[in-house]
Amino acid sequence: xxxxxxxxxxxxxxxxxxxxxxxxxxxxxxxxxxxxxxxxxxxxxxxxxxxxxxxxxxxxxxxxxxxxxxxxxxxxxxxxxxxxxxxxxxxxxxxxxxxxxxxxxxxxxxxxxxxxxxxxxxxxxxxxxxxxxxxxxxxxxxxxxxxxxxxxxxxxxxxxxxxxxxxxxxxxxxxxxxxxxxxxxxxxxxxxxxxxxxxxxxxxxxxxxxxxxxxxxxxxxxxxxxxxxxxxxxxxxxxxxxxxxxxxxxxxxxxxxxxxxxxxxxxxxxxxx
Numbered sequence: 001x002x003x004x005x006x007x008x009x010x011x012x013x014x015x016x017x018x019x020x021x022x023x024x025x026x027x028x029x030x031x032x033x034x035x036x037x038x039x040x041x042x043x044x045x046x047x048x049x050x051x052x053x054x055x056x057x058x059x060x061x062x063x064x065x066x067x068x069x070x071x072x073x074x075x076x077x078x079x080x081x082x083x084x085x086x087x088x089x090x091x092x093x094x095x096x097x098x099x100x101x102x103x104x105x106x107x108x109x110x111x112x113x114x115x116x117x118x119x120x121x122x123x124x125x126x127x128x129x130x131x132x133x134x135x136x137x138x139x140x141x142x143x144x145x146x147x148x149x150x151x152x153x154x155x156x157x158x159x160x161x162x163x164x165x166x167x168x169x170x171x172x173x174x175x176x177x178x179x180x181x182x183x184x185x186x187x188x189x190x191x192x193x194x195x196x197x198x199x200x201x202x203x204x205x206x207x208x209x210x211x212x213x214x215x216x217x218x219x220x221x222x223x224x225x226x227x228x229x230x231x232x233x234x235x236x237x238x239x240x241x242x243x244x245x246x247x248x249x250x251x252x253x254x255x256x257x258x259x260x261x262x263x264x265x266x267x268x269x270x271x272x273x
Contacts, residue, residue, distance in 0.1 A: 034269035038153040038261040044077040044144040045248050045260040047123040048210075049105045052094040053087030055200035060120030063132065065190075065209040077124070077141060078246055078262045079210040080188055084119060092199030096192070096211050104215075111255030126255030150177050151249040151258035157269050164233040164265065168218065168247050172225040177258060180220075181251050183227040187214040191241025211240070217252070 048064050050057040061081070068079035083096035084105060105117045112128050122132040124144050131137040156167040170183045190209035196202055213236045218229035233245065248260035263269075 034158075034263060034266065035154070035156040036261055036263040037155075038149060038151075038259050040149060042125070042145055042147050042149045042258075043260045043262075044124050044141055045126075045246075045257045046077045046079045046129075046141070047108075048079070048081045049084055049101070049117070049119050049121040049123075050081055051084050051087040051097060051119055052194055052196055052201060052206055053090045053092045053199045054119045057120045058201065058204065058206055060122070060132075061206065061208060065207065067138070068210060076138065077145065078248075078260045080186060080212050080246060081208060081210045082212050083208075084117075087119070087199070090199045092196055092201065095194070096208065096213075100215070101212065107252075108255055111253065125257040126250060149259040150174065151181075153183075153247050153249065153259055153261040155245060155247050155261055155263045157245055157263055157265065159265075159269055160232070162235055164235070164245065164269075166229075166231050166233055166245060168227075168229045168231065170221075170227045170247070170249050170259075172221050172227075172249065172258065175225070177251075178221045178225050180253050181249055181258065182220050183218040183229055184248050184250060185216055185218060185229070185231055185233070186212050186246045186248075187233045187236075187243065188212050188246055189236070189240035189243045192238070209242075210244075 048060055050061055064079055064081060068077065082101040082104060083094050084102040085094065085097035085099050086102050088094060088097060108123055108126060109117050111126060114128065122129045124141060131140045150172065152171045154169045158165045166185055168183060168185050172178045172181060188210050192208040192211055194206050196204045196206060214233055216231065218231065219227045221227050243265040245263045245265065246260065249258040250256065
């Protein structure tokens with residue numbers, strides 16, 4: 001099951017590897033709840049656009065899994081895998097795919113002033129990142145995290161039956177950065193797999209990590225640059241092995257990611273099924 005809501009203003013109308021650069025803190029709080037707070041340095045948000053129906057995508061899926069291996073503190077970035085649906089026409093329907101994820105990729109295309117979308121595509125901080133294929137790509141990725149964050153994010157999660165109650169808040173200190181930004185919350189999961197029966201990857205066994213199962217855009221900043229949002233994340237019927245809540249602040253039109261934060265749903269705040 002894929003649940004998608006409010007990817008951007010137009011979609012309102014119509015989770016993951018975690019990172020810790022500059023002091024992310026995650027752990028139990030208030031009994032069964034867990035919390036995390038972003039640090040002073042930007043944590044790069046890495047987005048992979050992929051599909052089970054795309055024959056060139058499995059190497060990118062493996063790269064994402066190998067490069068962003070889990071939720072350990074000190075990881076280089078927060079990874080999210082968005083499965084698009086436009087390859088479904090080739091004979092295999094990707095059950096993780098969603099039209100809204102494809103629309104998000106088209107939004108990124110426009111923000112990058114590109115002429116087309118493609119898979120596999122990697123974005124870092126909202127910008128096209130073809131360097132992922134290169135040996136020195138991680139150096140370029142590290143540089144994206146060597147700058148001050150332009151937003152502060154706090155997350156608190158508490159498990160409920162069939163959902164996760166999230167309290168998300170963010171602050172954008174500079175007035176110049178506030179116009180057009182929104183607070184996003186995603187639920188990602190790892191340890192998922194498919195045996196492909198048709199299409200370009202027929203006969204393949206594909207493993208997936210950091211798969212986005214739910215994404216929603218919340219409020220924009222108030223006059224003081226603050227955003228607060230309480231949201232219940234529905235749990236997918238098919239569970240993976242490592243769920244993560246991810247929040248990020250992004251300029252909806254320009255695509256710039258001001259900061260990102262991940263909260264692994266460890267035993268202390270594991271979903272109640």
